[in-house]
Amino acid sequence: NAGVTQTPKFQVLKTGQSMTLQCAQDMNHNSMYWYRQDPGMGLRLIYYSASEGTTDKGEVPNGYNVSRLNKREFSLRLESAAPSQTSVYFCASSAQTGNYGYTFGSGTRLTVV
Amino acid sequence: GDSVTQMEGPVTLSEEAFLTINCTYTATGYPSLFWYVQYPGEGLQLLLKATKADDKGSNKGFEATYRKETTSFHLEKGSVQVSDSAVYFCALRMNDYKLSFGAGTTVTVRA
Numbered sequence: 001n002a003g004v005t006q007t008p009k010f011q012v013l014k015t016g017q018s019m020t021l022q023c024a025q026d027m028n029h030n031s032m033y034w035y036r037q038d039p040g041m042g043l044r045l046i047y048y049s050a051s052e053g054t055t056d057k058g059e060v061p062n063g064y065n066v067s068r069l070n071k072r073e074f075s076l077r078l079e080s081a082a083p084s085q086t087s088v089y090f091c092a093s094s095a096q097t098g099n100y101g102y103t104f105g106s107g108t109r110l111t112v113v
Numbered sequence: 114g115d116s117v118t119q120m121e122g123p124v125t126l127s128e129e130a131f132l133t134i135n136c137t138y139t140a141t142g143y144p145s146l147f148w149y150v151q152y153p154g155e156g157l158q159l160l161l162k163a164t165k166a167d168d169k170g171s172n173k174g175f176e177a178t179y180r181k182e183t184t185s186f187h188l189e190k191g192s193v194q195v196s197d198s199a200v201y202f203c204a205l206r207m208n209d210y211k212l213s214f215g216a217g218t219t220v221t222v223r224a
Contacts (some may be wrong), residue, residue: 004156033211040203042216043157057213090156101147101204102212104156 006105019102023091032074036087115140118214134188135205144205146186151200
């Protein structure tokens, strides 16, 4: 089925470890996004990529880096994980600006101990 | 900046009850407005949207009307089912690429 695929679904890291969350979409969308979801705080934008070759910071970029590898793939990297980064991470994509909503992946539940 | 505020939950209802979740927005222009739903253990799914004032979005028995005069986009359903138990997010999008989400409202429907 067409959509947004995230891997892994679950991950436990020790403080200071690094990891990369992978995201791929097969809808030919131009824009891709990484959000984190924390209880009572809704979704907060970490980074986004308006189009292939561009990336920009969102609300909460500290401690993260991203790579827009090609039009399909947008990865999120934690260089040195901290307990404050324990969260559920969602990748999303959209066709263009304006009236279009997002298509979300099913999420990665990350725990940093 | 542009933002949405939605009613805090949790909301607990009996089956066939009427559901309203309030959402108001603050924006410098005229945003597009959305409701997303998140079922347990899943990602967010677009439930409905409205792109201009007085538009009504509808899907799966849910409705919301874009009210410019009250800057609101309240979600309603006339008769909820147990399967409607989920977290509901109001969101807005201006002319840039980014969606701004409310904090989410957890709805539990009891049989």
